Amino acid sequence: MRWYQDLSIRTKLQSIVMVTCAAALVVAAVLFTLYDRANFVREKTQDLIASAKMIGSNSAAALSFHDIRLAREILNALQAKPHVVNACIYDSDGTVFAKYSRSLNHVDFPPPPTDRENGTTIVAGNMVLFQDIALHGDSIGSIYIEADLGEVSDRLSRLVMIDFIVLVGSLAVVFVLSSRLQRVVSEPIRELAEMAATFSTHENYSMRATKRSNDETGVLVDQFNGMLDRLQQRNVSLQLAHDGLEKSVAERTSYLNALIENSPVGILVLDSERLVKLCNPAFEKLFQYTRLEIVGQAFDGLIADGDLLSEIGEASRRTVDREVVNMIARCQRKDRSIVDVELHTVKLMVNRKVEDTLYIYQDISVRKRAEEEMQRAKEAAEASNRAKSEFLA
Incomplete structure (x- = not known):
């Protein structure tokens, strides 16, 4: 019944109504047909009994006076009843007195014995009747009548046809009504x-x-x-x-971008393939590169070559080992000039997975020159002190 479960509610409702009405109509038609058949058979039985009584009453005189011709004429009156197949009148000794057959070719049909009780029975699809013929309360003979049940079969066939037509018509009306009424549900x-x-x-x-x-x-x-x-x-x-x-993320992103863009130190980010991912204006100013020139380019050799590359390479190696690197290094600008920087590198991790590397460059050239000048001044002062001491000595 899987196919039925997949039908629409409308189809299910209509099918339920149709099947229920069809079942009710079939049961009603069968019961009505059986009742009509039983009633029709009873009417035929009563008609056959009435015919037997009439023939018995009319043939009493023929039996009394042994008038065979009159008895045959009385039996021939059964021609008005086409359902009567055979008929026979017996005398008081059980001897056949007169016979009748619907088919002239079977006038000599073998009459059944008379040792049967009065009444009707169904034999070989035909209705058979035996009844005594009495005169003044004494039995002077008996009558046998055999009638076919063709009318019953014909009536049953007509009833079945009528039932079928009524069933189809009723189901058509039910279908039309149910197709409209089922919409309520x-x-x-x-x-x-x-x-x-x-x-x-x-x-x-x-x-x-x-x-x-x-x-x-x-x-x-x-x-x-x-x-x-x-x-x-x-x-x-x-x-x-x-x-x-989203607003908070946008604000935080704008804030972080502002920090990067406005930071006084150079910021550079490399991806896992050591390609430049981004840089800030301070980095552009420090190394004289624009973003369009370096974003997506290989970092190695960009701001260092030769001996300088080995220094930057050491910082990169330590960063790969997830160390936070802080060192003084010399880097090369785009115009090949050397700049002293303080370098800070760290791995950027997202969800405990290393994604990028952050480089922070701070120009210490001015500080380095000041330190060198101070060192030279210190050395000059020390030399002057030594010369003074030697002179005084």
Whole structure:
């Protein structure tokens, strides 16, 4: 019955109504047909008994006066009843007195014995009747009548045909009525199913189903609309939280970008392939490169070559080992001039996974020259002190 479960509510309702009505009509037709057949057979039996009584009453004189011709004429009156097949009158000794057959070719049909009780029985599909013929209370003979049940079969066939026509006509009316009346139940459910499908596709939380009644379908519509209300409220709350989070992230991103862009120290970020990912204006000013020139380019050899490259390479190796590197290094600008920098490197980790490497460069050329001048002044002062001491000595 899997195929039936997959049918629409409308088809299921119509099929249930059609099958129920068809079953009820078939049962009613069968019971009516059986009743009519039994009633018709009873009428035929009563008619056959009445015919036997009439023939017996009319043939009493023929039996009394042994008038065979008169008895035959009386039996020939059965020609008016085409369902009578054979008939026979017996005298008091059980001897055949006169016979009748519907078919002239079977006038000499073998009469049955007379040792049967009065009444009717069904023999070989025919109705057989035996009845005594009495005169003044004494039995002077008996009568045998055999009638076919063709009329019963014909009537049964007509009834079956009528039942079939009535069944088909009734089911046609039921189909038309049920196709309209089932909408009272199926339409709200169909609309609810379509709305659920539309909601699933477009996620329109403002949709609401229309309630048409206060029955179970009305309760279902109320519950569905209530669910949409809760989902809409939850969606609004989530949207507000999402908007707030996006705003916070945007503000934080803008803040971090502002820190990078306005930082007085040069900032450089390399990806896992040691390609330049980004740099800030301070880095551009320090090394005389623009972002368009270096973003996406290999870092090695960009601001160092020869002996300088070995210094930067040592910092890179230590950074790969996840060390935080702080060192003084010499780097090369775009114009091949040398600049002294203080270098800080660290691995950037996201979800405990190393993604990029951060380099921070601070120009210490002025400080380095000042330190060198101070060193020279110190050495000159020390030399002067030694010369003075030697002179005084």
